[in-house]
Amino acid sequence: MQLTQRAKQVDRRPMTWLEKIYLWNIVKGMWITLSHLFKRKVTIQYPEQKRTFSKVFRGLQVLNRDEEGRERCTACGLCAVACPAEAITMEAAERQPGEEHLYKEEKYAAKYEINMLRCIFCGYCEEACPKDAIYLSETFAPSNYQRKGFIYKKEDLLIPNPKENPEAYQQALGERREAQAKK
């Protein structure tokens, strides 16, 4: 039964002596190799060189702060319920008097964890977030020797404070976010 039109008939005749020494085939293969020396390279020297990210690239999550450096997350749990891999967990707490400069709203995430072993970087958490508190950055390729290093806690996820450390904040925002902010 013929399934496609592209099936190729295989020549099953015994090879001649000239064919048996494979000289012509070797030359043909080496010619391809040689021709690639003069073509544009498809690889880059990572990590010295880096590619520009696509607009929709989804890397590691970042927990955002507002312009005054307060945490935006209110532990509403929408990211956790949207997460198809069930990687996000959190504990909510009530903001106490004197903590107004730390947390934007009366409720905040006392603990916030993303299990990066589970995360599939689908970006649903970013879409679900009503407070613009979580977004996927351009950072990728996390590596660690142990599994416990992949349980990312709030201190791993939080963006640097824009008031105390504006340079690190800008860097953490990434190129895309900066471009967005300029618009």
Place this chain on the structure above:
Amino acid sequence: MAEAPKLFKVTIDNITIEVPPGTSILNAARMIGGDVTPPAMCYYSKLQGSGGKCRTCLVEVAAGSTADPRPMPKLVASCRTNVMDGMVVKNITSERVTDARNGVVEFLLINHPLDCPICDQAGECHLQDLGYDHGKESTRYEFSRRTFDREDIGPYIQLHMTRCILCYRCTYVADQLTDNRVHGILDRGDHAEISTYISKAIENDFSGNMIDVCPVGALTDRTFRFKNRVWFTKPVDAHRDCPTCCGKVTLWNRGDEVLRVTVRKDPWGEVQSYDGKPGWICNTCRFDKKKLSDWVIEGPTKIARHSVMGANHYINAKRPLETISEVMGGRHPRVLMDIHKVSDVNQPEVMLSELPGPATGDTFNGQKLEYSTNITDGKIGSPSNEEGTDSTNPNTP
């Protein structure tokens, strides 16, 4: 004399049903069920005199009765209008009704703070459902919203007046269920607010039921405040032998912890009735029995398929058998990572159900018995929180 009373024939959205005289259009529609039923924010069939305030249940009456088949000129509130024989009602088949309902929802949301990410009612909020069905994407209201400080009425109930839609249900509960009402609606019109007179605490034994009748998050359970989102808790039907109430409740669990106790709800979001009597529960059952051993578990609560409560709950899931130890001759696999040694979330030693108030940051950082008192709350004798950026603060963007 003993002849059965004549049944009235009423047609709602082209579905005909026979109901006894004196039935309201809303209740006739509830007998049919499904999408035909108008939403109701203030009407509560178990509370006498409720209804007629929110106007979400407006329907069009296309023909008044067989005797007088003229249509009613205006849309009528279906919770307060009784059926007539041969009445033809249009609910979802009428464009006028949908349009009016959209307008009503817009009005209800005018002063609503939309702080659903913080609100404990989110996920089981009738205003949220209504807003999803009929609401607009954005508001046309340009003025600052009506705001109030949040207030503790009694040790168990917290009142967020900003979220209130003035349905009066809670005052009916206090009037009809408890012996003396100490809270009510003060002022009129735009200034109207629910409050206890001179912030007198509500100490009636059935006062907790006003949390359940509140269609929005205005009255919330302080013992559940911020402990978890409702859709992460697992609802379980349970009962106990209670001397004061029926003792039939729904427990909202996280693991083996009882985070919240509520009445059982019927499909209309009202308290379920047993032998014709509504199953209100007492404050002891609701606020003090937060241990699994206090209750006899009946089984998981049935949740509507499309409800957010059902998200990530796998009722019929069958766990695969742990076969490794059988294959390995009784040896158990070496666990490479115990999640509790790494994770700070869901710490086994933190018992949220034992805290009488919301957790603070310290609760999860070693001081497991730490909980928040009402320092930021507006109370008589203490300054209200004006510096903060609460949803309750008028200066919040």
